[in-house]
Amino acid sequence: MQDTYTAELLHIVREAGADRVGITTAAPLTRARAAIEARVASGMADEMQFTFRNPQRSTTPTMSVPGARSIIVAARSYFVDDQSANSEGRISDSSVVGTVARYAWRDHYAPLRDALRVAAKRLKHDGHRATVFADDNSIVDREVAYRAGLGWFGKNANLLVEGLGSWFVLGCVVTTAELQHTERVVADGCGACTRCIDACPTGAIVEPGVVDARKCLAWLIQKPGVFDPLYRDALGTRIYGCDECQEVCPPSRRGAIERTVGDERSVVDALELLTAPDSEVMRIVGTWYVADRNPRWVRRNALIVLGNSGMAGGSATQAHGVALTLTRYLHGDDDLLREHATWAAQKLGRHDLLID
Numbered sequence: 001m002q003d004t005y006t007a008e009l010l011h012i013v014r015e016a017g018a019d020r021v022g023i024t025t026a027a028p029l030t031r032a033r034a035a036i037e038a039r040v041a042s043g044m045a046d047e048m049q050f051t052f053r054n055p056q057r058s059t060t061p062t063m064s065v066p067g068a069r070s071i072i073v074a075a076r077s078y079f080v081d082d083q084s085a086n087s088e089g090r091i092s093d094s095s096v097v098g099t100v101a102r103y104a105w106r107d108h109y110a111p112l113r114d115a116l117r118v119a120a121k122r123l124k125h126d127g128h129r130a131t132v133f134a135d136d137n138s139i140v141d142r143e144v145a146y147r148a149g150l151g152w153f154g155k156n157a158n159l160l161v162e163g164l165g166s167w168f169v170l171g172c173v174v175t176t177a178e179l180q181h182t183e184r185v186v187a188d189g190c191g192a193c194t195r196c197i198d199a200c201p202t203g204a205i206v207e208p209g210v211v212d213a214r215k216c217l218a219w220l221i222q223k224p225g226v227f228d229p230l231y232r233d234a235l236g237t238r239i240y241g242c243d244e245c246q247e248v249c250p251p252s253r254r255g256a257i258e259r260t261v262g263d264e265r266s267v268v269d270a271l272e273l274l275t276a277p278d279s280e281v282m283r284i285v286g287t288w289y290v291a292d293r294n295p296r297w298v299r300r301n302a303l304i305v306l307g308n309s310g311m312a313g314g315s316a317t318q319a320h321g322v323a324l325t326l327t328r329y330l331h332g333d334d335d336l337l338r339e340h341a342t343w344a345a346q347k348l349g350r351h352d353l354l355i356d
Contacts, residue, residue, distance in 0.1 A: 006180040009072060009119050016115035018074035019168070019257055020161050022148030022182040026068035026174060029059035032143035044212040057138065061174045064138045065131050070179040071172050072119055073144045075151075077257035078108040079167035080264050094317040095269040098305045101218070101241020103169065105264035107287045109135045112171045120173050134171030141170040149184035155208040156196035156245035162186050165252030189251055196245035201234040205245065217242040221301055224291040226336060232343065237305050239268055239298075240288050270302040270309070274325050300340050303329065307344030326353055 006023060013021045036055045039045040061068045079102065116132045123130035133139050142159045145151065151161040158166040190208075197205045204215035213219045218241050220231055227235075246252050273281055273295075281295040291297055306322055329341035330353060345353045 003180050005177075009122065009179065012122060013072065013074050013115050013119050016118040017076060017111050018115045019077050019164070020075040020150050022073050022145065022150045023179050024071050024073065024144055024148040024181055024183050026061040026065070026071055028061075029140055029143045029147070032140040033059040036140075039210075039213075044206075044210070044214065054137075058140050059143070061139060064133070065129055065174040065176065067129065067176045068174045070177055070181070071144050071148070071174050072116070072179070073141065073148045073150065073170065073172040074112060074116055075145060075161050075168040075170055076108065076112040076115070077164070077168055077259060078103050078105075079256040080105065080259050081256070094271070094315060094321055096271045096306055096309045096318065096322065097237060097267045098239030098270040098273070098302060099237055099267055100239060100265065101243045102167065102246075102266075104240050104288055105266055106262065108169045109171065112169055116171050116173050120175075123173070123175050123177055126177070128175050128177040130173050130175040130177070132171065132173050134169070139172065139174065141172055144172050145170050146186075147183055149182050149186055152186045152188050152190075153209055154196065154249065154251075155190050155194065156200075156205055156249070157209050157211045158246065160189060160249070160251055161255075162189070163251075164255040164257060165249060166246050167252055167256050193250060195248040195250065199244050199248040201236070201242070201244055202231050222289050222291065222297075224294070224297055227300055227304060227340065229343070232304050233308065235301075235304050236308050237270075239270060239273070239301055239305055240285070270305040271321050271325055273298055273302040274306075274329070296334070296337065299329075299337055303337065303340040303344050307347035310348070322348070323350065323353060326350065330354065 010021045010023070033055050036059070057063050061071060113132055113134045116134065120130040120132050133141065145159050146153060151159045154160045154166065159170070160166045161168055197208070202215040202217060204212050206212045215231065217231065217235055217238060220227060221238065221240055268284060273284065276284070278295045281298055282293060285298055306326065326341050326345050329337050330345065332338055342354065345351070
């Protein structure tokens with residue numbers, strides 16, 4: 001009976017849109033907790049919060065759902081192999097393009113949550129407690145997925161779904177129901193490959209499976225405060241996220257499940273982020289994580305993108321727009337943004353803008 005019920009739940013989650021589904025126990029995630037505590041102790045977690053904020057809570061499922069016995073975990077692909085994805089018609093010859101990591105091209109967690117809610121609804125109907133977690137600091141979903149047998153941890157610390165790679169968002173349902181588990185150890189599929197380590201723009205993958213957040217562009221873009229000058233050049237024209245370690249990963253390149261192009265937005269105009277009012281900036285960035293939802297950090301990143309854009313071959317209109325925008329921030333009253341604007345002007349060789 002338990003086997004049949006479990007199979008039904010797995011089936012309805014897959015039918016609702018998940019690409020891979022598994023089930024594990026709700027026992028404490030002791031391996032993940034040890035890893036989190038080690039990163040914090042070494043300083044490599046930097047100021048990251050999320051599941052690092054309260055390791056005991058994020059690795060103890062029963063703290064979120066008392067009496068929990070099982071966890072249904074699902075993976076859903078977000079890969080779209082289309083660099084010309086929708087940019088809201090805002091990218092023109094006068095724009096300065098800032099690139100966006102694939103997972104943030106649109107909200108990929110919404111359809112995953114919807115799929116998981118189907119299972120949660122069924123479980124609740126049958127008298128069990130069930131709570132959906134996706135992109136939530138309450139639980140380390142990568143470890144749950146690993147324990148349920150969905151994949152292995154690559155050298156870039158991402159979970160690689162067996163046969164499909166790492167272009168996936170993860171989520172789970174923690175429930176009091178006793179379900180049949182799919183736990184198994186998926187063999188390491190990386191072998192001797194070190195492409196992700198070699199390709200990291202800042203050398204943030206300091207050893208296989210260990211990422212130093214103090215060097216990781218995906219984290220530095222989100223971190224409030226001054227953007228470390230050591231890594232501004234490496235940021236390039238990334239305005240949000242970094243996909244480099246996934247782009248070069250052979251299993252991810254071979255096995256990616258491609259989604260149909262919808263309302264993806266792979267690029268944004270850095271100049272618009274620097275000239276639009278606060279409310280419009282936050283509308284443009286949508287569901288991106290922005291510390292305290294403060295557009296200041298978006299503009300800081302946009303100024304670095306301006307500096308790294310280079311103006312060779314750019315239109316006169318673009319050059320004029322960049323000069324006007326930099327001048328505005330060079331003479332603004334925000335010391336942090338003025339410092340980043342100064343760096344950008346110097347990087348572009350526009351020393352004339354620095355003369356009062």
